[in-house]
Amino acid sequence: MSAMSFVRGHELSVIRKSIFDDQHDAALHSLSHVSRMSHASSICHRCPANTVLVGKTSSLANFTTVQSAILSLPNDNSTHTILILPGNYTEQINITRSGAVHLLGQTRLPTAQSSNTVTIHWNSANGANSGLTDNAYTSILTVAPNLNASLTGSGITGFPVPEGTPFGNNNFRAYNIDFRNDFAPRAAGPSLAVSISRANAGFYYCGIYSYQDTVYIGKLGNALFYGSEIAGQTDFLYGFGTAWIERSNLTMRGCGGGVIAWKGTNTTFTNKYGCYVSNSFLNAANSSIAPSMVKKCSLGRPWNAQHRSVYLNTYMDASIISAGYTKWTTNPLTDNYNNYTFMAEYKSYGPGFNLTARLAGNVTKELDAVTVRGYDSPKSVFMTPTGQQPNVAWIDEEIVGSL
Secondary structure (H helix, E strand, O other), X not given: OOOOOOOOHXXXXXXXXXXXXXXXXXXXXXXXXXXXXXXXXXXXXOOOOOEEEEOOOOOOOOEOOHHHHHHOOOOOOOOEEEEEOOEEEEOOEEEOOOOOEEEEEOOOOOOOHHHXXXXXXXXXXOOOOOOOOOHHHHOOEEEOOOHHXXXXXXXXXXXXXXXXXXXXXXXXXXXXXXXXXXXXXXXXXXXXXXXXXXXXXXXXXXXXXXXXXXXXXXXXXXXXXXXXXXXXXXXOEEEOOXXXXXXXXXXXXXXXXXXXXXXXXXXXXXXXXXXXXXXXXXXXXXXXXXXXXXXXXXXXXXXXXXXXXXXXXXXXXXXXXXXXXXXXXXXXXXXXXXXXXXXXXEOOEOOOOOHHHHHHHOOOEEOOOOXXXXXXXXHHHOOOOXXXXXXXXXXXXXXXXXX
């Protein structure tokens, strides 16, 4: 990973902890918009080149919304950083450019997601009478080259993204930002918090909250979540692309459908599209609802018969059903389950793991040290649109290390 291309993890920690010097406020306030942008990197210590500042009320800020900062960036392959001051921002964010975009939430504790001070809100659901024609319109954050690339669509293969649609952002990153789509305190239709399609995206110490379809990884999307919390109730990890969740909390706000719902895709090469949860924790959201959830939450269900997902070295609380995974329905004609379906786990532990019941249910595959190979690291699963591996240069190695 080139130090010239990417801001290194330990430097980002310094940036996110930077204390801005208010004594410059009056002088900066009088600068023109262009001058303030040219001075953005001098506002905080060790900010990289091409940094702009977003703040709700500070006169130090170049912009008051994240989306306005995004729209100011050139449509090219250059790398840009957006530093966001503490606050609650109500907006939708749409990133279509190919060049790297790094969103940094200011915090004093960059390795503690629970201490994040930046929250981006948008409340929307594609439910009854919503007037929306696709789940894509509900998302707080969308990283995709265009609208067509981000659409979920319907049916076994989803929306038919037109041939020739380009790949979008090659290196999107978010650090210490919470994304909250709390349309209702329950599953009330798809309500996305994050949507990634035809793009590479990394989320580090972020919080991602909704109830239904919280995270969508669309076609040719690659996303890594590290040290983060993802919360939902129904199918809150879903998509077509590839997601790797590492050392994170999957917080169950209730039990509906499954934690993971994935659709496989036919390609001319052997792909690894799927959802992988590693060294993480599945727990009920709080002690007040935990008793009512015991043995009621499924690890996942097949959105189509080519579903692929794997839990690796992951703790499961008592909410998880004894059989682990479930089929889409109990009807063999519509259960989306056949010999191509791959719903697996390796070294799961905790009160939600019951090996005897898993084997008896004959739906959850139990992997061993041999059969887990090929699914046991980001290098094993992330690939380019043409199937080339490894495809991990966009991951912040300074934070995640050598996974």
